[in-house]
Amino acid sequence: MSRPPHRDYAGAKLGMWLFLFTELILFGGLFLLYAVYLARYPHEFAAAGREMHLAFGVANTVILITSSLLAAMAVTAVQRDDRRTTLALLGGTILCAAIFLVDKYLEWGAEIGRGIYPDSPRLAAGPPGESVFFSLYYLTTGLHGLHVLIGGALLAVVAARVKRGAIHPGDYVWLENGALYWHLVDLIWIFIFPLYYLVL
Amino acid sequence: MSMVERPATSSFWNDTGKTGIAAWIFSTDHKRIGLLYFYSVLGFFLVGVLLGLLLRIELMAPGRTIMGPQTYNALFTVHGVVMIFLFIIPGFPGAFGNLLMPIQIGARDVAFPRLNLLSWWLYMIGAATILTALFTGGGPPDTGWTFYVPFSARTGTNVSLAVLGVFIVGFSSILTGVNFVTTIHxxxxxxxTWGRLPLFVWSxxxxxxxxxxxxxILGITLVLIIAERLLGTGLFDPGRGGDPLMYQHLFWIYSHPAVYIMILPAMGVVTEIIPVFSRKPIFGYKMIAFSSLAIAAAGSLVWGHHMYxxxxxxxxxxxxxxxxxxxAIPSAIKVFNWVSTLYKGSISLEAPMLFALSFILLFSIGGLAGLILGAAATDIHVHDTHFVVGHFHYVIFGGSGFAFLGAMHYWLPKFYGRRYAEKPAVVGWAMMFVGFNILYFSMMVLGMKGMPRRYYDYLPEFAPLNLASTIGSWILAAGLVLLLVNLFRGLFRGEPFGNNPWGGATLEWAIPTPPSTENFEQDPVVTHGPYDFKRAGMP
Amino acid sequence: MAPGKQAHYIMGYGQLTTVWLGLLALTALTVWVSRHDLGIGHVWGSLAIAAVKGGLVIAFFMHMRYEGRLLRWLLFLTLVTLAIYIGFTFFDVLYR
Structure with a gap:
């Protein structure tokens, strides 16, 4: 009765994509709120957007795009059976994730230092639209940061599997799915960046 | 697992050689996970029924009967949360979807068996979190199952933890969805082929x-409530520029389609039962499959009708x-196709069929009441009255609930190898059917007369119908007890149940009773449609 | 089904780097536009650039260009659903 366990490469990838769709919709709820409140408070949103540090945003955009490149190259490397390069590229991706989080920490720290955080006295005294903008900003980037953390951890697991030889040119769906998750994190940021940093 | 000896043939109950509780709660076999889900959701269903009975006793007479207003608020909230998030949403996919879908498509298991197990665990962890919320912090939530702001953002009861529990249950539901779509593809x-897929699988x-x-969307909405409570984000607080209506939009963007998570698989069950007990192929296979997708699609566009x-x-x-x-159009397509299948069929009125037929009637009543609510002009008058309560109980209990009981009588014997006694099942069904209509039809009339929902007290002129409704709830409960006792007595001690006593043509009836862990000795090759009784060898 | 039985397109490092350069250029463009164009079309302009960037990530980094038709349709379905959620909410928000 015992038959070989079922291995379905395309099925695993389909499952991962379906999961990514749910992530898109999850963030979609926040983008929905952004759209509605932007329509209601265009001037307050513009004023609040000017309070943001563009440099942090640009730096993080470049970091995430680069990390995405490294993750995509890691898939190419494993397909070419180049384990050392795969590991190096994955390490680079995880390093980018770490730099991103440090950057985010510094940015949040700077903003909180200026009295900008949900329910802060400064925002309570300001126009209502600005407090909405910053609440959404903290929730969206917070949720995104959590995804960066999860993505980094996932890629670390993937790297360990590459090292053990469990991921190889014959079976690398783990790496491919991990990279897909990482690209999603990048994809979400690509929309966060203009909406929060460039709305002037 | 059970004290009673299973049939001698080897089956998924014993063929892995693993016994004990760990072989169940860590099993990746879709049938074992299906049964885990089944007993979990059934347990929560009974909790929900008990809470509902208590609510009805409170409403038996005007004024305080057995509980104060705060207890009443907590009870209807918990009744709703348990019935919706812990029973009927995970119920069909988790229990019968897991038990049957892989077999019906000729597979050995779902695409991701370990993820499937994780879904059940997340469901249980979420449920435990919700239960913890009832007894800790500021006490059980009193917001209603909808957690509407601004009240949910301010009430001192333990909303945050309960909402976290619902979030975890929602995650479990997502993973089941991912698993099932991948499996079916x-x-x-x-x-x-897609054209030979049983209609339960389509649903x-x-x-x-x-x-x-x-x-x-539910997930992010619940996160927003927690943020509102813990961080003071003010996104739904008009005092800080927020808009409470945006909460209602987000909530119903999920919760209206969620109604179709509850009812679509129930329709699938009915579509399986009716042709088998009419001895006739289903009428309009393609239209029924299409209408399932159409209901899912159209159902995603209508959330605003909760907000007139x-x-x-x-x-x-x-x-x-x-x-x-x-x-209403795809829903009606289904009803007409079921009725057309019955037409000139050789109908045998056994327990599963009785549930399927009562589904059609009760769902139609609930659905037509839904048109009254869907039309803005009439909705204004009955909004937030007992008419609404009657309406959604007709659809969700009279529809999904009765289909769930029908599915239990139709399919569980297949997995236990023993069956229930027919007569008590029919009596139990009849009691439930009568009690159900007294209970909920009275509510609809009360709502028409203007009795609001979610109040523990009411005007004296509503008293007679409320009393009738409460008595109906007792008849319903008595029928349910009889039904369940008879069913489980039968599953463990009843007459043996053969491979295909009902005469079904879908794949689960082509394999031994109970099925083996691998389901099929060899991967099956399908040569006929799911309702092609002639080519399946049935007379 | 043996793993790796299906033919997989292997993207070259050069091809990926080109996409990366494109993404960087678009990032520079979107910042530049936001500093110069102060019209009302500015939000839509930024979103359009973001959509192009997202398209590049999905098509190349996520290999969607080399996947079958099914995944593309499902992605399309998801995006349409999200658009409906946001769009239909505006039936309320725009006319209140």
Whole structure:
């Protein structure tokens, strides 16, 4: 009765994509709120957007795009059976994730230092639209940061599997799915960046 | 597992050689996970029934009967949360979807068996979190199952923890959806074309898509409530520029489609039962499959009809009211196809069929009441009255609940190898049917007369019908007890149940009773449709 | 089904780097536009650039260009669903 366990490469990838769709919709709820409140408070949103540090945003955009490149190259490397390069590229991706989080920490720290955080006295005294903008900003980037953390951890697991030889040119769906998750994190940021940093 | 000896043939109950509780709660076999889900949701169903009975006793007479207003608020909230998030949403996909879908498409298991197990664990962890919320912090939530702001953002009861529990249950539901869509795409047996898929599988497929595309919105909405309470984000607080109506939009963007998570698989069950007990192929296979997808799609466009009296713009009321009527079309397609299948069929009125037939009637009553609510002009009068309570109990209990009981009588004997006694099942069904209509029809009349929902007290002129409704709830409960005792007595000690006593043509009836862990000795090759009784060898 | 039985397109490092350069250029463009164009079309302009960037990530980094038709349709379905959620909410928000 015992038959070989079922291995379905395309099925695993389909499952991962379906999961990514749910992530898109999850963030979609926040983008929905952004759209509605932007329509209601265009001037307050513009004023609040000017309070943001563009440099942090640009730096993080470049970091995430680069990390995405490294993750995509890691898939190419494993397909070419180049384990050392795969590991190096994955390490680079995880390093980018770490730099991103440090950057985010510094940015949040700077903003909180200026009295900008949900329910802060400064925002309570300001126009209502600005407090909405910053609440959404903290929730969206917070949720995104959590995804960066999860993505980094996932890629670390993937790297360990590459090292053990469990991921190889014959079976690398783990790496491919991990990279897909990482690209999603990048994809979400690509929309966060203009909406929060460039709305002037 | 059971004290009673299983049939001697080897089956998924014993063929892995693993016994004990760990072999169940860590099993990746879809049938074992299906049974885990089944007993979990059934347990929560009974809790919900008990709470419902208590609510009815409180409403038996005006004024305080057995509980104060705060207890009443907590009880209707918990009744709703348990019945919706812990029973009926995970119920069909988790229990019967897991038990049957892989077999019906000719697969050995779902696409991701370990993820499937994780879904059940997340469900249990979420449920435990919700239960913890009832007894800790500021006490059980008193917001109603909808957690509407601004009250949910301010009440001192333990809303945050309960909401976290619902979030975890929602995650479990998403993973089930991902698993089922992948399974149905990738693991169909040779010859199991989309046109030969049993209609229960079609309904699960549509349901799974709703789970994938709508549940994340619930997730983010619940996160926002927690943020509102713990961080003071003020996104729904008009004092800080927020808009409470945006909460209602987000909540119903999920929770309206969630109604279709509850009802679509129930329709699938009915579509399986009716042709088998009419000895006739299903009428309009393609239209039924299509209408499942159409209901899922159209159902995602109509959330605004929960908000007619909320202060939403009149344009939106108009648009959502119009769109709501569109859902009636695919729903009616299904009803007409079921009735056409019955026409000139050789109908045998056994317990599963009785549930299926009562589903058609009760669902139709509930659905027609839904048209009254869907039309903005009439909704204004009955909004937030007992008419609404009657309406959704007709659809969800009279529809999904009765289909769930029908599925239990139709399919569980297949997995236990023993069956219940027919007569008590029919008596139990009849009691439930009578009690149900007394209980909920009275509510609809009360609502028409203007009795609001969610009040523990009411005017004296509503007393007679409330008393009738409460008595109906006792008849219903008595019938349910009889039904369940008879069913489980039968499953463990009843007459043996053969491989295909009902004469079904779907794949689960082509394998031994109970099935083996691998389901099929060899991967099956499908050569006929799911309701092609002649080519399946039935007379 | 043996793993790796299906033919997989292997993207070259050069091809990926080109996409990366494109993404960087678009990032520079979107910042530049936001500093110069102060019209009302500015939000839509930024979103359009973001959509192009997202398209590049999905098509190349996520290999969607080399996947079958099914995944593309499902992605399309998801995006349409999200658009409906946001769009239909505006039936209320725009006319209140």
């Amino acid at each position: 990738r693991l169909r047996a040779e010859g199991m 699960l497929y549509a349901t799974a898509w709703v789970q994938i595309l709508a549940t994340p 009296t909320s202060g939403m713009s009149d344009n939106a009321v108009l648009v959502f009211s119009f769109l709501t009527f569109i859902v």
